[in-house]
Amino acid sequence: MKRISGWSLIRLYTILVYVFMFAPIVAVIILSFNPQQFGSFPMKGFSFEWYVKLAGNETILRAFKNSMVLGSLTAILTTAIGIPAAMAFVRYDFPGKNSLNTLLLAPIMIPEVVLGVALLLFIRWLQQPKSFLLLLIGHVVITLPYVLLVVQARLVGIKREYEEAAMSLGASPFQAFREITFPLLMPAILAGMLFSFTISFDDVTATLFWATASNQTVPVKIFGMLRNSISPEINALGTVMIILTISIPLLAGYLSRKFSKET
Amino acid sequence: MTQERNPRLVRFEGIVKRFGTVTAVEKMDLDIAEGTLVTLLGPSGCGKTTLLRMIAGLEDPTEGDIYIKGERINDIPIHKRNLGMIFQNYALFPHKTIFDNVAFGLKYRNVNKAEVEKKVTQALEMVRLPGVEKRMPAQLSGGQQQRIALARAIVIEPDVLLMDEPLSALDENLREEMRREVDNLQQMLGVTTIFVTHDQREALSMSDKIVVMKDGKKLQEGTPDEVYNQPNNHFVADFLGHSNFAEGEVVGKENRFVKVRLKDGTIFRVEDTGRFQEGEPVELVVRAQKFDAFRQEEFTPDPEMNYFEGKIRDRSYMGGEVSYFVELPDGTEVHIISMMRTRIYEVGDSVSVQVAPRHCHLLPIET
Ligand SMILES: Nc1ncnc2c1ncn2[C@@H]1O[C@H](COP(=O)(O)OP(=O)(O)OP(=O)(O)O)[C@@H](O)[C@H]1O
Ligand SMILES: [Mg+2]
Numbered sequence: 001m002k003r004i005s006g007w008s009l010i011r012l013y014t015i016l017v018y019v020f021m022f023a024p025i026v027a028v029i030i031l032s033f034n035p036q037q038f039g040s041f042p043m044k045g046f047s048f049e050w051y052v053k054l055a056g057n058e059t060i061l062r063a064f065k066n067s068m069v070l071g072s073l074t075a076i077l078t079t080a081i082g083i084p085a086a087m088a089f090v091r092y093d094f095p096g097k098n099s100l101n102t103l104l105l106a107p108i109m110i111p112e113v114v115l116g117v118a119l120l121l122f123i124r125w126l127q128q129p130k131s132f133l134l135l136l137i138g139h140v141v142i143t144l145p146y147v148l149l150v151v152q153a154r155l156v157g158i159k160r161e162y163e164e165a166a167m168s169l170g171a172s173p174f175q176a177f178r179e180i181t182f183p184l185l186m187p188a189i190l191a192g193m194l195f196s197f198t199i200s201f202d203d204v205t206a207t208l209f210w211a212t213a214s215n216q217t218v219p220v221k222i223f224g225m226l227r228n229s230i231s232p233e234i235n236a237l238g239t240v241m242i243i244l245t246i247s248i249p250l251l252a253g254y255l256s257r258k259f260s261k262e263t
Numbered sequence: 264m265t266q267e268r269n270p271r272l273v274r275f276e277g278i279v280k281r282f283g284t285v286t287a288v289e290k291m292d293l294d295i296a297e298g299t300l301v302t303l304l305g306p307s308g309c310g311k312t313t314l315l316r317m318i319a320g321l322e323d324p325t326e327g328d329i330y331i332k333g334e335r336i337n338d339i340p341i342h343k344r345n346l347g348m349i350f351q352n353y354a355l356f357p358h359k360t361i362f363d364n365v366a367f368g369l370k371y372r373n374v375n376k377a378e379v380e381k382k383v384t385q386a387l388e389m390v391r392l393p394g395v396e397k398r399m400p401a402q403l404s405g406g407q408q409q410r411i412a413l414a415r416a417i418v419i420e421p422d423v424l425l426m427d428e429p430l431s432a433l434d435e436n437l438r439e440e441m442r443r444e445v446d447n448l449q450q451m452l453g454v455t456t457i458f459v460t461h462d463q464r465e466a467l468s469m470s471d472k473i474v475v476m477k478d479g480k481k482l483q484e485g486t487p488d489e490v491y492n493q494p495n496n497h498f499v500a501d502f503l504g505h506s507n508f509a510e511g512e513v514v515g516k517e518n519r520f521v522k523v524r525l526k527d528g529t530i531f532r533v534e535d536t537g538r539f540q541e542g543e544p545v546e547l548v549v550r551a552q553k554f555d556a557f558r559q560e561e562f563t564p565d566p567e568m569n570y571f572e573g574k575i576r577d578r579s580y581m582g583g584e585v586s587y588f589v590e591l592p593d594g595t596e597v598h599i600i601s602m603m604r605t606r607i608y609e610v611g612d613s614v615s616v617q618v619a620p621r622h623c624h625l626l627p628i629e630t
Contacts, residue, residue, distance in 0.1 A: 005618065119605070124502050155512060159352070159354065161350050161352065161354040162354055162356060162357075164319075164321055164341075164348070164350075164354070165348060165350065165354040165356075165412075165415075166356070166367065167340075167341045167342045167345055168319060168341055168342070168344075168347070168348040168416075168425075169342075169367050169368030169419060170342050170343075170345075170368050170370075170371030171342055171367075171370075171371060172340075173342075175342075175371070176342075179356075179367075180356055183352070183358050184357070184358060241335075
């Protein structure tokens with residue numbers, strides 16, 4: 001007698017969920033190698049045609065550069081703000097600490113549409129034009145909570161006594177931070193930078209509101225292209241995006257492991 | 264060789280520390296002599312750590328002044344105070360090698376590279392862990408880590424060495440060994456040391472001076488012998504060792520003795536210190552170890568001694584000693600500890616118990 005146990009049902013269910021989640025992604029990757037204009041299965045051959053076309057598409061390349069610059073600057077700025085803020089929240093007491101912390105974490109809970117519109121209205125009120133700076137500030141606001149959370153969590157785990165020991169040995173508070181706290185915080189800082197880069201690189205909703213024609217990012221560009229036609233170039237672009245967003249965290253994870261082993 | 268020692272290397276004047284409404288340290292005046300090891304002893308929450316952290320510069324006193332070598336240091340930040348600090352959980356920098364850990368303080372002291380290496384090697388030899396320079400802290404045992412912490416603190420030749428329960432994270436055997444090690448090292452280097460503990464054995468065995476604290480107040484300070492044998496209040500007598508207490512009243516004086524009548528009518532003779540006068544209510548204190556027990560039939564009273572009779576109620580072995588509870592006719596119990604090699608009594612035996620007047624102390628009644 002064959003019995004279907006509860007476990008095999010759950011296994012089947014899990015497999016289905018994964019298939020459902022990953023099938024479209026796999027389809028995009030496969031179709032990006034399809035030479036036909038209107039991609040459908042079964043494929044008639046295999047080619048890099050769309051990748052070549054992509055590499056020659058000026059607007060896409062510009063968008064890609066925009067995304068990279070924006071993502072990198074966002075990551076750098078967010079960590080530069082996030083580390084001292086996390087230090088202040090975890091190590092010091094000051095009036096209004098809790099409210100300020102909540103305020104900085106709020107963008108996680110506020111819908112991006114609301115954020116997008118709010119920032120736009122704000123610069124309208126200031127009578128400033130949309131600009132790259134606006135976009136950058138917006139992305140910093142969106143990604144700061146992630147950096148704060150990661151760095152704070154790690155900082156709580158680094159005992160105050162390390163800093164106190166360093167200071168008792170003659171290190172000034174800043175030297176103690178540089179020599180002790182910062183290196184111990186490094187994995188969290190890397191993770192935070194990575195989060196902010198990928199979130200910024202990926203963001204569509206808020207960026208749609210903030211981007212001008214000249215500083216469109218890749219996801220916004222894709223969104224625009226989809227409105228006109230569904231060119232197979234998008235499949236190629238999508239594949240590049242997928243590879244990037246998967247490989248960057250993997251690379252960073254590898255680097256941080258290597259880093260922590262060496263020190 | 265015989266340098267003049269500063270009797271007030273560290274000095275507290277009217278130190279008060281409040282955290283909001285909690286008073287952690289109350290009106291503390293204390294002098295610590297150069298080259299001595301002083302223990303702050305007291306139950307949990309009595310303010311030992313807070314006091315230590317104020318010397319270190321990790322807390323600011325609410326009131327009062329702290330002096331090191333005659334200089335008021337209230338406003339000098341921690342990294343300019345030249346202190347060695349040892350923490351309960353070692354606090355070795357986990358991402359630095361042992362060498363870098365020990366050499367850390369030298370970086371801020373203009374020591375050249377060759378000199379640094381020499382000093383680190385010396386310090387590691389002093390804590391009897393030579394050759395571990397290249398290892399990471401996580402690769403050492405707890406006891407070894409604490410030795411490295413010690414090496415890291417002494418290599419900078421601090422004016423004062425501060426230790427906050429440095430041995431309490433170690434297991435019993437290791438603790439004893441480390442205790443002796445710390446003691447030896449302290450004497451060898453002659454570094455002024457302030458040692459926080461709530462373990463009376465630790466305090467009694469290694470200190471030049473013990474400061475007994477309770478609720479942020481200093482209750483008594485003195486040599487281990489003084490605080491142990493001449494406690495000046497109930498708490499100190501109770502906290503250090505096993506003491507018996509009985510209330511009574513001074514009923515007269517005779518030669519060098521004070522006569523005290525206890526509640527049950529027994530008259531006890533106690534050496535006269537001049538502290539109490541006839542008619543004063545007092546509390547009698549006798550350490551459990553000071554009694555001698557005899558089989559009732561074999562006992563011949565000595566008029567010089569205090570004695571009473573009772574029945575053994577409870578007996579337990581504590582290493583080389585036996586602990587008894589003796590019940591007196593009126594129902595009170597007296598705790599007696601006697602050496603194993605003397606006769607051992609059974610529960611139910613009738614005994615006569617004797618104690619010399621010089622082993623009895625009187626304290627004022629606390630209200
Ligand atoms: N940062 C702080 N904020 C508020 N109260 C504090 C702070 N530090 C200490 N206290 C309080 O001050 C009192 C003394 O604390 P302290 O840590 O000095 O005690 P301790 O003698 O070291 O005790 P233990 O043996 O448990 O370490 C306690 O009542 C404690 O709750
Ligand atoms: Mg403490």
